Amino acid sequence: MTNIITTRDFKSNAKEALANKTLQKALTHVEAGFIGKRRLAMEALPEFDQLRDNARDIKNHTLANLDAYLEEYEEKVVASGGKVHWAADGEEACNQILDICRNVGARTVTKGKSMIAEEIGINDFLEKNDIEPVETDLGEYIIQLRGETPSHIIAPAVHVLKEQVEEDFRRVHDHLPVSRNLEEPESLLDEARKVLRAKFLNADVGITGANFLIAETGTSVIVTNEGNGDLTQIVPKVHIVLASIEKVTPTLDDVSQILRVLARSATGQEISVYTTFSTGPKRQGDVDGPEEYHVIILDNGRSNMIGSEFQDMLRCIRCGSCMNHCPVYHAVGGHAYGWVYPGPMGAVLTPSLMGVKDGGQLPNASTFCGRCEAVCPMRIPLPKMMRHWREREFEKHLNPASQRWGLNFWAFFAKRPRLYHLATSLGIPLLSLFGRRKGYFKYLPLASGWTKYRDLPAPETRTFQQQWAQREALKQGGAK
Amino acid sequence: MTSRDAILGRINTTLNRASEKSARQQAVKARLSKHPKGTIPARARLDKKAQLKLFCDQAEKVQTSIRRVKSYNGVPKAIADYLRDHNLPAGFCMGEDERLQNLPWEKARALEIKTGPSDGEDAVGVSHAFGGIAETGTLLLVSGKDNPTTINFLPETHVVVVRSRDIDGDYESLWSRLRKEYGTGKLPRTVNWITGPSRSGDIQQTILLGAHGPRSLHVIVVDA
Numbered sequence: 207m208t209n210i211i212t213t214r215d216f217k218s219n220a221k222e223a224l225a226n227k228t229l230q231k232a233l234t235h236v237e238a239g240f241i242g243k244r245r246l247a248m249e250a251l252p253e254f255d256q257l258r259d260n261a262r263d264i265k266n267h268t269l270a271n272l273d274a275y276l277e278e279y280e281e282k283v284v285a286s287g288g289k290v291h292w293a294a295d296g297e298e299a300c301n302q303i304l305d306i307c308r309n310v311g312a313r314t315v316t317k318g319k320s321m322i323a324e325e326i327g328i329n330d331f332l333e334k335n336d337i338e339p340v341e342t343d344l345g346e347y348i349i350q351l352r353g354e355t356p357s358h359i360i361a362p363a364v365h366v367l368k369e370q371v372e373e374d375f376r377r378v379h380d381h382l383p384v385s386r387n388l389e390e391p392e393s394l395l396d397e398a399r400k401v402l403r404a405k406f407l408n409a410d411v412g413i414t415g416a417n418f419l420i421a422e423t424g425t426s427v428i429v430t431n432e433g434n435g436d437l438t439q440i441v442p443k444v445h446i447v448l449a450s451i452e453k454v455t456p457t458l459d460d461v462s463q464i465l466r467v468l469a470r471s472a473t474g475q476e477i478s479v480y481t482t483f484s485t486g487p488k489r490q491g492d493v494d495g496p497e498e499y500h501v502i503i504l505d506n507g508r509s510n511m512i513g514s515e516f517q518d519m520l521r522c523i524r525c526g527s528c529m530n531h532c533p534v535y536h537a538v539g540g541h542a543y544g545w546v547y548p549g550p551m552g553a554v555l556t557p558s559l560m561g562v563k564d565g566g567q568l569p570n571a572s573t574f575c576g577r578c579e580a581v582c583p584m585r586i587p588l589p590k591m592m593r594h595w596r597e598r599e600f601e602k603h604l605n606p607a608s609q610r611w612g613l614n615f616w617a618f619f620a621k622r623p624r625l626y627h628l629a630t631s632l633g634i635p636l637l638s639l640f641g642r643r644k645g646y647f648k649y650l651p652l653a654s655g656w657t658k659y660r661d662l663p664a665p666e667t668r669t670f671q672q673q674w675a676q677r678e679a680l681k682q683g684g685a686k
Numbered sequence: 687m688t689s690r691d692a693i694l695g696r697i698n699t700t701l702n703r704a705s706e707k708s709a710r711q712q713a714v715k716a717r718l719s720k721h722p723k724g725t726i727p728a729r730a731r732l733d734k735k736a737q738l739k740l741f742c743d744q745a746e747k748v749q750t751s752i753r754r755v756k757s758y759n760g761v762p763k764a765i766a767d768y769l770r771d772h773n774l775p776a777g778f779c780m781g782e783d784e785r786l787q788n789l790p791w792e793k794a795r796a797l798e799i800k801t802g803p804s805d806g807e808d809a810v811g812v813s814h815a816f817g818g819i820a821e822t823g824t825l826l827l828v829s830g831k832d833n834p835t836t837i838n839f840l841p842e843t844h845v846v847v848v849r850s851r852d853i854d855g856d857y858e859s860l861w862s863r864l865r866k867e868y869g870t871g872k873l874p875r876t877v878n879w880i881t882g883p884s885r886s887g888d889i890q891q892t893i894l895l896g897a898h899g900p901r902s903l904h905v906i907v908v909d910a
């Protein structure tokens with residue numbers, strides 16, 4: 207596995223990503239696969255924006271009463287025969303999972319898709335302890351074979367082309383005939399289905415994440431399209447749910463409000479194929495289902511976000527819409543972000559969980575175009591929070607000297623309006639003059655970070671402020 | 687100090703700056719017992735007949751196939767027809783649900799019926815749904831020996847019988863019914879919302895049916 211954290215190298219990661227042709231080809235599927243579908247789903251539901259407000263309010267209410275909700279939830283899990291384990295960090299969670307597995311002598315563990323499992327690195331940990339973890343979500347399975355981490359929170363293998371999947375399947379499924387045809391995506395899916403079916407039926411423990419934990423009933427909820435999460439939790443003797451503290455949600459009705467915006471924002475479906483509500487172990491008289499039901503509630507830095515300027519981030523339902531609409535993500539993909547959470551949500555969450563020293567590069571990966579906030583179903587002010595992180599990074603002197611020098615240089619002028627006007631009114635016409643013929647620059651000294659990957663449009667002959675002044679003057683004139 | 691106490695303690699200390707713990711507990715109890723509904727989309731607030739039509743339309747949009755029959759007595763033939771038309775073996779597994787067990791199976795052509803959960807060897811599974819949700823063409827199934835959950839996921843073909851009167855407009859109506867049936871604050875081990883056959887878009891974002899769960903989902907709506 208390559209669980210090496212490279213959040214500090216965002217810049218060089220991004221550079222490599224931009225030069226990687228295969229990745230660039232794969233990334234075109236993000237825009238094509240998500241944006242239009244989300245818009246159609248949203249337009250088909252006139253109440254969509256009202257539901258977004260409700261979803262935001264439900265989560266705000268929950269976070270404002272989080273201790274009481276967690277206690278209620280725990281009580282209900284215990285009452286239905288389940289067990290709750292509290293984990294302060296990833297290491298504690300890994301050990302709790304290992305203990306449960308060892309208790310039943312587990313050799314193989316099937317896994318439904320869980321970002322928290324990625325966060326705590328459970329696969330590596332289980333392997334080191336001689337337990338085989340098997341990812342069962344098709345995307346997760348593909349990247350597990352490739353020894354990679356997910357590059358998208360709902361489409362983990364979005365960076366992989368089908369030819370690459372074929373290569374990986376041929377390499378790993380070496381018990382199957384070499385002559386088989388794997389050209390079509392259908393044949394790849396079929397093969398994965400057959401190989402994984404055997405794993406489902408032989409697993410001792412199943413680990414799933416949770417989209418929600420419901421305080422009213424002590425229930426965990428998973429949302430999937432493949433059905434892998436269900437086979438993971440219904441076939442083995444033991445079901446372990448891995449969830450973080452902010453997943454708790456008050457009632458079945460509240461969850462239904464949020465579910466109405468989740469799939470629409472994520473994949474553009476009105477609802478995912480499978481939404482599954484699991485409460486405790488199997489009941490007396492049940493003929494299938496797990497004998498043991500464990501919930502690991504992970505903190506890993508989140509309780510410190512309560513009451514901070516980053517609390518709103520805890521409303522996130524991991525729909526992926528912010529990255530689907532992010533121009534930076536479209537350009538560099540998810541791996542450049544260096545850890546498990548990419549895109550705008552990752553740029554805010556990663557420094558919150560890892561600290562600004564390791565994650566502080568990420569909030570800079572933004573053009574502040576505001577699309578992420580515009581599409582976030584939970585109305586999380588992502589750009590504002592990225593700005594908070596930038597400020598903190600600056601305060602702590604963590605950004606590179608050239609950037610600090612540049613900002614100070616700019617600040618010197620910005621604080622002296624007359625000088626600023628003078629400098630820009632001299633500089634802009636010059637740029638305009640040189641760029642006039644083609645309308646853009648292919649190269650500009652001191653700006654190669656920009657011009658290497660895209661052309662810089664040549665400016666208008668006048669500065670923005672000059673144009674604005676003229677516009678206002680015209681308006682005034684017109685109003686008279 | 688245990689991690690539980692540390693985590694809850696940290697949250698508690700921060701939240702105490704804004705409110706008292708007892709006030710929070712009261713707010714929580716109130717919401718849990720009142721479980722306010724929120725916004726129900728207009729499309730889900732219809733009369734029974736329109737709901738049924740919407741359910742069928744929405745389900746078909748996500749590749750569920752639908753057959754309507756006048757009474758339970760028509761179910762065996764409807765299932766036999768479906769299996770024959772799709773070149774499927776004349777047999778299936780199902781649970782102990784009496785509404786299914788007591789049907790006049792002998793009237794249809796010879797069907798081999800296995801009672802109990804699925805072990806992964808069954809090509810076809812038959813279940814009875816607790817209800818349906820018109821808003822999105824969703825089925826709601828509950829676990830138990832009557833309708834074991836493995837039947838919903840292991841067979842390649844899943845046939846689900848649902849009564850027309852159990853089809854409601856929205857998810858919330860079914861939660862109310864479940865609260866009545868199982869008691870407040872309680873649920874059966876597994877509640878499945880199922881909306882169409884299994885699918886995946888994980889290879890180049892192209893949607894393909896039949897990832898790990900059933901490739902086909904066939905619903906028989908009984909006018910009862």
Ligand code: SF4
Pocket residue numbers: 521522523524525526527528529551578581582583584585586588
């Ligand atoms: S921040 Fe918003 S848009 Fe992004 S994943 Fe979370 S909920 Fe979705």
